[in-house]
Amino acid sequence: MKTKLLSLALALASTLALPAKNIxxxxxxxxxxRELYTEFNAAFSKHWQAKSGDTVTVKQSHGGSGKQSRAVIxxxxxxxxxxxxxxxxxxxxxxxxxxxxxxxSRLPNNSSPYTSTIVxxxxxxxxxxxxxxxxxVKPGVSIITPNPKTSGGARWNYLAAWExxxxxxxxxxKAQEFVGKLFKNVPVLDSxxxxxxxxxxxxxxxxxxxAWENEAFLALKEFGSDKFEIVTPSLSILAExxxxxxxxxxxxxxTAEVAKAYLEYxxxxxxxxxxxxNFYRPTSEKAAAxxxxxxxxxxxxxxxxxxxxxxxxxxxxxxxxxxxxxxxLKK
Amino acid sequence: xxxxxxTITTRALTGAIALLSPLLVPIHAHAQNAKDADVAALxxxxxxxxxxxxxxxxxxxxKDEEAAAKAPTTPKVTASDKGFSIASPDGAYTFKLRGLLQxxxxxxxxxxxQTSNDAFVLRRARPILEGTVGLxxxxxxxxxxxxxxxxxxxxxxxxxxxxxxxxxxxxxxxVGLEQLQxxxxxxxxxxxxxxxxxxxxxxxxxxxxxLFDERVSYxxxxxxxxxxxxxxxxxxxxxxxxxxxxxxxxxxxxxxDSVLQGLGFGLAGSFGNQESRSGLTGGYRSDGQQNxxxxxxxxxxxxxxxxxxxxxxxxxxVSPQAYYYNGSFxxxxxxxxxxxxxxxxxxxxxxxxxxxxxxxxxxxxxGYVLTGEDSTFKGVTPAQPFNWAxxxxxxxxxxxxxxxxxxxxxxxxxxxxxxxxxxxAKTVGGGINWYLSRNLRxxxxxxxxxxxxxxxxxxxxxxxxxxxRFQVAF
Numbered sequence: 066m067k068t069k070l071l072s073l074a075l076a077l078a079s080t081l082a083l084p085a086k087n088i089x090x091x092x093x094x095x096x097x098x099r100e101l102y103t104e105f106n107a108a109f110s111k112h113w114q115a116k117s118g119d120t121v122t123v124k125q126s127h128g129g130s131g132k133q134s135r136a137v138i139x140x141x142x143x144x145x146x147x148x149x150x151x152x153x154x155x156x157x158x159x160x161x162x163x164x165x166x167x168x169x170s171r172l173p174n175n176s177s178p179y180t181s182t183i184v185x186x187x188x189x190x191x192x193x194x195x196x197x198x199x200x201x202v203k204p205g206v207s208i209i210t211p212n213p214k215t216s217g218g219a220r221w222n223y224l225a226a227w228e229x230x231x232x233x234x235x236x237x238x239k240a241q242e243f244v245g246k247l248f249k250n251v252p253v254l255d256s257x258x259x260x261x262x263x264x265x266x267x268x269x270x271x272x273x274x275x276a277w278e279n280e281a282f283l284a285l286k287e288f289g290s291d292k293f294e295i296v297t298p299s300l301s302i303l304a305e306x307x308x309x310x311x312x313x314x315x316x317x318x319x320t321a322e323v324a325k326a327y328l329e330y331x332x333x334x335x336x337x338x339x340x341x342x343n344f345y346r347p348t349s350e351k352a353a354a355x356x357x358x359x360x361x362x363x364x365x366x367x368x369x370x371x372x373x374x375x376x377x378x379x380x381x382x383x384x385x386x387x388x389x390x391x392x393x394l395k396k
Numbered sequence: 397x398x399x400x401x402x403t404i405t406t407r408a409l410t411g412a413i414a415l416l417s418p419l420l421v422p423i424h425a426h427a428q429n430a431k432d433a434d435v436a437a438l439x440x441x442x443x444x445x446x447x448x449x450x451x452x453x454x455x456x457x458x459k460d461e462e463a464a465a466k467a468p469t470t471p472k473v474t475a476s477d478k479g480f481s482i483a484s485p486d487g488a489y490t491f492k493l494r495g496l497l498q499x500x501x502x503x504x505x506x507x508x509x510q511t512s513n514d515a516f517v518l519r520r521a522r523p524i525l526e527g528t529v530g531l532x533x534x535x536x537x538x539x540x541x542x543x544x545x546x547x548x549x550x551x552x553x554x555x556x557x558x559x560x561x562x563x564x565x566x567x568x569x570x571v572g573l574e575q576l577q578x579x580x581x582x583x584x585x586x587x588x589x590x591x592x593x594x595x596x597x598x599x600x601x602x603x604x605x606x607l608f609d610e611r612v613s614y615x616x617x618x619x620x621x622x623x624x625x626x627x628x629x630x631x632x633x634x635x636x637x638x639x640x641x642x643x644x645x646x647x648x649x650x651x652x653d654s655v656l657q658g659l660g661f662g663l664a665g666s667f668g669n670q671e672s673r674s675g676l677t678g679g680y681r682s683d684g685q686q687n688x689x690x691x692x693x694x695x696x697x698x699x700x701x702x703x704x705x706x707x708x709x710x711x712x713x714v715s716p717q718a719y720y721y722n723g724s725f726x727x728x729x730x731x732x733x734x735x736x737x738x739x740x741x742x743x744x745x746x747x748x749x750x751x752x753x754x755x756x757x758x759x760x761x762x763g764y765v766l767t768g769e770d771s772t773f774k775g776v777t778p779a780q781p782f783n784w785a786x787x788x789x790x791x792x793x794x795x796x797x798x799x800x801x802x803x804x805x806x807x808x809x810x811x812x813x814x815x816x817x818x819x820x821a822k823t824v825g826g827g828i829n830w831y832l833s834r835n836l837r838x839x840x841x842x843x844x845x846x847x848x849x850x851x852x853x854x855x856x857x858x859x860x861x862x863x864x865r866f867q868v869a870f
Contacts, residue, residue: 128465139469207447252447252451253451253454253455253458255458256458256462260458260461264454268450268453268454268457269450270447270450270451270454271447
C-alpha cells in the first residue's frame with residue numbers, strides 16, 4: 066500500500082515538475098569573433114542542456130566594439146557583452162549604469178578568457194617589404210586599419226604603433242608624429258575590424274592590414290596562404306578582450322544564471338580549446354600549450370605597461386578632441 | 397657591268413652593316429630598356445589608379461553600409477500631401493500633424509429683406525494631431541473655427557487587432573452615414589438636413605473593428621448620450637447613458653472586377669435615456685445653417701405661459717444607410733428615424749404634458765467627377781493637380797442632392813412653436829467641386845429649401861442659399 070502511495074505521489078510530482086525552458090541569450094560582441102562564438106554557442110547549448118535540461122539559444126550581434134558598446138547603452142538588450150577591450154565595457158557601468166564598476170574582477174584574468182595581439186597581414190610576396198612598424202610610415206605604403214573611434218581592434222593597433230615609436234624614438238611627441246604619419250597612409254577607415262578585413266582581402270585595397278592575430282589567421286585559412294602572409298612586428302600589444310554579464314538586462318529577463326554560466330564556460334577546457342582553434346591565445350595552461358606552435362613569438366606589452374590603464378589611454382587618445390582627433394583631422 | 401656595280405654596292409652595304417652592327421646593338425638595347433621602363437611606369441600608374449578607384453568604391457560601399465545600419469535606428473520624418481509626420485524606425489511610435497481649414501461664405505437670395513444672413517464664415521479651423529503609441533492610436537482635434545474654441549475629437553483607440561479595437565474619449569457616435577464621413581470629403585459644403593437627426597461627437601467607450609477582410613465593420617459603444625445633431629460639451633447632465641451601434645457591410649469590397657465593389661450598406665442606431673433640456677436638439681438647421689425647428693425656449697413667466705420643455709424618457713434612432721461608388725460616380729443615401737420623449741417640466745398650463753416626438757428624414761446625394769477621377773467615400777484625388785504653367789486643372793465634380801425632414805406634428809404647439817419652427821423641410825441642391833489638388837478644394841453649392849407647417853413668414857418664404865468654400869485639408 067505504501068509503495069502504491071509512494072508511486073502515486075511520485076507520478077503526481079513528476080506531472081508537477083517544471084517543464085524544460087527555452088532560454089534566449091544575446092551576446093553583443095566585437096567584429097572578428099563571429100566564428101569563435103558560433104562554435105562556442107553550439108558547445109555551450111549542448112553543455113547547458115545536458116546539465117539543466119533547458120534549451121539555450123544564443124543570438125550574436127557583431128560590430129565595431131565601441132559602436133556595440135554604445136548600442137547596449139542605448140538599449141540593445143545584451144545578456145552578455147564580449148567586447149574588444151575593457152574601455153568599451155566601462156561606459157556600460159559609468160554611463161549606462163547597467164553593471165557594477167567592479168565588473169572586471171568577477172571572472173579570472175581580469176575577465177579576459179582569451180587574449181590576442183596585433184599583427185600585419187600583407188599580400189603574398191610582400192612587395193613593399195613590410196617587416197616592422199617603421200615600414201608602415203614609408204611613403205607609398207597603403208595601410209588598412211579600422212577607425213579607433215568605433216573599433217576596439219583599431220585602438221589596439223593605434224596603441225601598439227604608439228608604444229613602438231615611443232620606445233624607439235624616445236618620446237610621446239615622436240610617437241604622435243609617427244602615428245600621424247601612419248594614419249596619413251590610411252586611405253579608408255572602416256568602422257570595425259571585419260570591415261577592414263573585407264577592404265583589404267576582398268576589395269583588394271592597400272598593402273598591409275593591421276589585424277587581430279586571429280583575424281589574420283582566419284584570412285589565411287579562408288582565402289589561402291598563397292595570397293596572403295602574416296608579418297609579426299618586433300613589438301606588439303597584448304590584447305585582452307574582456308567579457309561580462311550585463312546585470313540590469315539579465316535581471317529583467319531572468320537570465321542571470323545561464324548568462325553567468327555561459328561566460329564561465331569560456332574558461333572551461335572545451336571553451337579554451339575552441340578559443341585556440343579559432344586562433345585566440347587561450348589563457349589555460351593546457352590549451353595554451355596545445356596551440357602554442359601556431360602563434361609566432363613576439364614581444365608583447367600590456368595596456369598597463371604602456372598607458373597605465375584603458376581609462377588613461379581612452380582619455381588621452383580617443384576621447385573627443387584627444388590625440389587621435391588631432392592627428393586625423395589634420396590629415 | 398650593271399651586275400658588277402650592283403654586286404659592289406651590295407658588298408659595300410653588307411660591309412657597312414657589319415662594321416656598324418656593334419654600334420647598333422647598344423642603341424637597340426637602350427631603346428628596349430626605355431620601352432620596358434615606360435611599360436613599368438605605366439603599370440605602376442595603372443596600379444596606383446586602380447588602388448584609387450578601389451578606395452573610392454570601398455568608401456562608397458562603407459557609406460552605404462553605414463546608412464543601411466543607421467536606417468533601423470533613424471526616425472522617419474515625412475512631409476507629404478497626407479500631412480507631416482515623424483515615426484520611430486519600427487513604426488510603433490508616430491506623430492502626425494494634419495489640418496483642416498474651411499473659409500466659407502453664405503449668400504441668401506429672396507430672403508425677404510433679412511439683413512443679417514449673408515456672411516463670410518470661418519467654418520472650420522482645426523489642427524489635427526494624431527499618432528500611435530505602441531498599440532494605441534490617439535487623435536486630438538481642437539476647433540478654432542466658428543465663434544468658440546472647442547475640442548472636436550480627443551480619443552485613444554487601442555488596436556488589439558484590426559478586428560478588435562477599443563476606443564475611448566470624444567469621437568463621432570457611430571450612427572449617421574454622412575456624419576461619419578470626413579468633413580473635408582463630403583459632396584456638399586454642409587451635410588444634409590437629415591444629419592440633424594443623428595448625434596455628432598459624444599463621449600464614451602466603443603468597441604469596433606473590421607471583419608472578413610474588411611468586408612464588415614462594426615462598432616458598438618456606450619456614450620453619455622446626445623440630442624439630435626448634438627455635439628458633446630465634454631459634460632453630461634444626467635446619469636443616463638446611450639448605446640449606439642452600427643454594422644456596415646461591403647460584400648464586394650475585395651472584388652476589383654465587380655461593378656458592386658463600391659457598394660456598402662448598413663444599419664445603425666442608438667438607444668438611450670435623457671432627463672434634461674440638453675437632451676433636446678439645439679435646433680434643426682437648413683443647408684444655409686438657419687434654424688428651422690427648435691423646441692420652445694424656457695419661459696419663466698408666472699402663470700399659464702411658464703414652460704420648460706425637457707427630454708424625459710427614451711431617445712431612439714434607427715438609420716438604414718448605403719453608398720455606392722463606381723468610377724467617377726458616387727451615390728450616398730440614408731434614412732433616419734429619431735424619437736425623443738419630451739415633457740413640459742414647467743409649472744404653466746401644460747405642466748407635465750408628455751409626448752414622444754417622432755421625426756424622420758432621408759437624403760439621396762450623388763456626385764460625378766467630370767474629369768474622370770474616382771469618386772470615393774474619402775473624397776476625390778485629382779489625377780493631375782492644378783498647375784497654371786503646365787495647363788493642368790485638377791478635378792471637377794458636379795453634385796446633386798434631395799433631402800427631407802419631417803417633424804412629428806405632436807411637437808406642435810405645446811413643445812414647439814409654428815411661429816418659429818416648421819414641421820418639415822424639403823431641400824433640392826446642386827453644386828460643383830473643384831479639386832485643385834488632393835489638399836485644395838473650392839466649392840460652390842446652391843440649395844433651395846421649402847418649409848411646411850409653419851406660420852413664420854421667413855420660413856414660409858423658403859430658403860435659397862448659395863454657399864462657397866475654400867478648403868485646405870492635409
